[in-house]
Amino acid sequence: MRSFLALLFLLVFFIISIPIFLFEYILGKFNHRAMVASSQKIVVLAFHVILFISGVKRTVIGQNNIPKDEAILYIANHRSYFDVPVAYVSLPTLTGFMAKKEIAKIPFLSTWMRLIQCLFLDREDIKQGLKTVLKGIEQIKSGYSVFISPEGTRSHGTEMLPFKEGSFKMAEKTGCAIIPVALSNTDDAFENHSPWIHSTHVVIEFGKPIYPKELSKEQVKFLGSYVQEIIREMLEKNAPLV
Secondary structure (H helix, E strand, O other): OHHHHHHHHHHHHHHHHHHHHHHHHHHHHHOHHHHHHHHHHHHHHHHHHHHHHHOEEEEEEOHHHOOOOOOEEEEEOOOOOOHHHHHHOOOOOOEEEEEEHHHHHOOOHHHHHHHOOOEEEOOOOHHHHHHHHHHHHHHHHOOOEEEEOOOOOOOOOOOOOOOOHHHHHHHHHHOOEEEEEEEEOHHHHOHHHOOOOOOEEEEEEEOOOEOHHHOOHHHHHOHHHHHHHHHHHHHHHHHHHO
16 A cells, blocks of 8 residues: 555656746746755655655654755665655755666656756766766765765665775865765665565664865775775664664
8 A cells, every 4th residue: 555655646746746847947047056955845845755655764863963054975875765765855955866877767757856966877887977976076066965875776684785986086076074874774665575665664874074184095095995884883883773
């Protein structure tokens, strides 16, 4: 029943999105940042509904660690399709997600993603991947945060996949803060019960900001491993909470 209701809501939401897209397009002609903020509020509201229908309850830890007046690079582990809605409703900054390029072909969804400054990464083409990273750098300089899962794909079990170091270039080149994000038990909402949505409790923790310029040369050289270890420690700490 939860799966059916979630799909029904998405269908209705995408239908009513058509006139909203027109409004956002006009707003963007006059004030791009206002368009992004407006679109993000709508997407967050839709995600709240999805989480409610799905019976997903959140415990949010460390939200006060997030600087509110600057663009940030959020770095998270990746376990589920539910990672994005759980994270997005918890973010205080204007933020676009890094997603695989295939999602850019999905009608309605891709339009909403572009409105909220999401980036589409070609994982097979290094040259195109570099262009996406450069676009992310410009986005952060323009005041929009970026949310990345450097594993590149969903991982299951207790072990994370290796973090791709290229994901951290945006912080190294801009000097922005890196916020480690630990998502626990999100795969119990869907992946562990596929194809059915399952009510569950998830935990999301935001770690303290990490500024590359404050790290040693060795830590910067292996920045991915450094941040991943912080996330691993948070996951282990939060395991009893789920």
